[in-house]
Amino acid sequence: MYKRLIYLLLLVQVSCIDPYEVTVAEGPQILTIEGTITSAAGPHTVRLTRGATYGSVFEGLIRPVTGATVIVRDELGNVTYLSENLENRGDYQSPASFSAIVGRSYTLQIQLTDGKVYSSFPEKVNNVPPIRNLTYQSERIPVEGEINDASGVSFIVDIDDPAEENNFYFWRNSPATYVLETRPDLYVDRETMSPAPKDCCAVCYKSETTGNSSFFIANDDNFNGLSTRIKAGFILDDGLRFVNTYRVDLRQLSISAEAYRFLRLVKQQTEISGSVFDPPPANIRGNMISLDNPDEVVLGYFIAAGETSQRVYINGAELDFRQNVGIIADDCRQVEGSVFDPPVDWDPGA
Template sequence: MTNCIDPYAFKAAEPDGIINIEGFITTVPKAHRVRVSRADKFGPEFVGLNRGVALAKVLIKDDLGRVEILEEEGSGIYRTSVDFRAEIGRTYNLEVELREGQRYISLPETVVPVPALDSVTFQSVRKPSLERLNDEIGVQVLAHFQDPGDEQNFYFWNLLMSDFQVIGEPELNHNGPNHPTCPRCPNPLECCRICYGQEVPKPTRVITTDDIDFNGNYKRREIAYIEDDGLRFKGIYRLDMQHLSVSPSAHRYLKLVGQQLSVSGTVFDPPPANIRGNFLSLQDTQEEVLGHFIAADEIPIRLYIDGEDLEFVLRPQTLIPTDCRASFRGKTTTAPIDWNP
């Protein structure tokens, strides 16, 4: 009725960590940020949580021997000084040294000028969706520019954190069903109708292209698409983004990232895979290193989109019949300092 159990000493092997470095500098003076992280790797394909790496030395070097030492912010984020900027024609690389001594360096990236924009416009569009009775409505952002005919160009349009108005209907507020004197009676509020929130525009897409099909031609091209969810364009939406020139290797990397982000679960999707960037380990050339360092010329884009100027708008599925601050999107009633529609 009894037996003995001999303990078996077993220790699971720690999964090999895989380093990931994401760096991005442009010709606009500001605090540029680099993220250094490490993910647990299980087998050839699955990568676990991405954790920031602290106490690393992060340097940006150019072909003139100048060095920018980045300051640690926390959570694996390192930033340059607030007045740092890349220069057109200069070549840069990013070097990272971990506190354990491992060193990683990016392949050189040369900054080439980005063609100027003549204008940026927007229009509302309607297209079929997966819901049979409801079309998808959104705003298409278009860039108009002349592509140079004597060189090959690689473009990248990057969406940034954008501000927008959150519109409430405090005049439609009603008492609750358990109000002691007048259940469900109208009870307009004095405040507040307009709030302001922030978001990175949805859906998330990587829009990059080369000029192989339009070299030397005047181009009108979609550079962003923002889906209307019924609340996003009730007021004014301020879109911030970057018009960038990138290197051929950065274009290839971004294109592959875009393909992975567009996976929808169909048989036509590309297989999931880790995308190799332009980083190398100085101790072990066979070590897999993820991420990419990009140095690019930048033209900032700021566009105010007023919902009243749109031909198509999505009828809100839910209203905010109360103070706009009650919405999860409404953060404050104070407009950004530089708000100027």
């Protein structure tokens, strides 16, 4: 009886505790500027976004910054205006005829609708060594807790590094196109859930922007003036990309030492393993500043670089390892980004 009474008294005390409410001040919406211009033909893109910080009701939401005036200016005073892409708001593009000139320095300048002005530090366009050879190979990646490995295709470049200068390399993928194979004969009517095979179409050409799975960068401290082979890219196999033929241009950029240091820090932070030995994540300052308030935190980096590229067609049948084929039970033309006719410059035999 006494034990039951003590239990009831403890229960009443616990139930009367008021919850402690924590109030966190709403953080600022940080402007992020991502932009690259190169010596290759345009258009070149600068993207403006704002991300809400911890404490905001919009935390984690990235919003485009629209209506800005964006220009690129070289040291001779030549100005190029970038116009906003109305389909992808927040993206500002140069004219297709614009390309950076090797040896010149460029500054990105931005004025927002509220009158605030931002500028980059000047970035010099360096000459880029050519890609002497580009090869590819399968790469398997063990996944913790999974029986089957992930996999993809790695790109390996051969370059002859110039001896008379310190070079910094950055590799990126262009938008890619591949042969998409689907199974319209397996189509099922969504309303009746009964088989309704379609006569067309099983083969299309799908375009996509994959990007690399990481930042592929290098400096020539260990191979200055020598010929070397470097891993310069990786594309994940999703069970569709490498069933038939996959085409992509690998872009090799010669960037500044400051841009290299920025990308190296971003790469290190994105590859944090999650252990107690990892450094704490932090905002990495780039080369953009506010002319109205130099103490304002502005994220991102404006890159100006020399560029060369090389196109490669990947024959899926030649890969040592591929994922199980993904099944799309529908007309391939129903897949976003797919068309029936190949691009006019599609030429796997070239």
